[in-house]
Amino acid sequence: MIVRREPLADQAAEVLLARVRSGEWQLGERLPGETTLAVQLEVGRSTVREAIRQLAGRGVLTSRQGAGVFVTALDVPEDWDAVLRRVDIVAVIEARVAIESEAAALAAERRTPVQLRAIRRALDLRGAPSPSLEQHVDADTAFHRSVVSAAHNPILIELFDGFVPRLRHAMVDMLRLRPNPARDSEGHLDQADHDAHVRLYDAIAAHDTAAAAELSRAHLLSLKESLR
Known part of the structure; x- marks a missing residue:
């Protein structure tokens, strides 16, 4: 059996989701910028962007042009x-x-x-x-x-x-x-x-x-x- 490593963006998305769930960021609160998150997660900015895109698609985050990324849900809505x-x-x-x-x-x-x-x-x-x-x-x-x-x-x-x-x-x-x-x-x-x-x-x-x-x-x- 071939063991595949989970993509970095997926891992980063799960870390960000865990931080949202823990209450580190409240509903409607703005996340730190990509550069800060990249340093905290020890990944590149492109990985951070993909992680944010994933969580936006799952309804947890939203990107607002010129304003940043904000929390729109405190957990992933259940299927x-x-x-x-x-x-x-x-x-x-x-x-x-x-x-x-x-x-x-x-x-x-x-x-x-x-x-x-x-x-x-x-x-x-x-x-x-x-x-x-x-x-x-x-x-x-x-x-x-x-x-x-x-x-x-x-x-x-x-x-x-x-x-x-x-x-x-x-x-x-x-x-x-x-x-x-x-x-x-x-x-x-x-x-x-x-x-x-x-x-x-x-x-x-x-x-x-x-x-x-x-x-x-x-x-x-x-x-x-x-x-x-």
């Missing part, structure tokens, strides 16, 4: 996929409550006629015969995404797209374990659950922001409670 692998389904549903209840209110306020038709189509597909829980989860996700999309907020849609599809298998497993799943093992629809989605559509169609938010919240909280 989103790693977070999702660790959290349980209850935490995911709680996050969905926060995102989707606000998205539903905004959708009721901002949706266009075209988007309302898209939500209706997604609702109809969700209620159509489905041979598997997997297909139901996909149809359900498509409905909720159509609502979030109608909110006209790119951050909300990015958050939704970022974690719901990655939890697809967990959602399928959850529905199999629920006492009253949205569909049973043979794919038969739970009408009460679907009716809750119909009421959400009706609130959005009526531009009722308060009702849309509450219906979205209530639906997801009932999903959470079913796991207890």
Whole structure:
């Protein structure tokens, strides 16, 4: 086996990150200049620049033209996929409550006629015969995404797209374990659950922001409670 030495820039980046984590530099504080850091780290200025570039890419430092390098985070933000692998389904549903209840209110306020038709189509597909829980989860996700999309907020849609599809298998497993799943093992629809989605559509169609938010919240909280 060939042992490869870690590049100097990588080592320098880790040393700088450790110093940030230790509190040597506070949030928003300016780092010493490249020359000073090069002496402290016993590396060349080009190595310091590359180390700073790496930490800037990881969200810890930022370079401001003519001003220097500043601390923008006290640690490397954890990878989103790693977070999702660790959290349980209850935490995911709680996050969905926060995102989707606000998205539903905004959708009721901002949706266009075209988007309302898209939500209706997604609702109809969700209620159509489905041979598997997997297909139901996909149809359900498509409905909720159509609502979030109608909110006209790119951050909300990015958050939704970022974690719901990655939890697809967990959602399928959850529905199999629920006492009253949205569909049973043979794919038969739970009408009460679907009716809750119909009421959400009706609130959005009526531009009722308060009702849309509450219906979205209530639906997801009932999903959470079913796991207890």
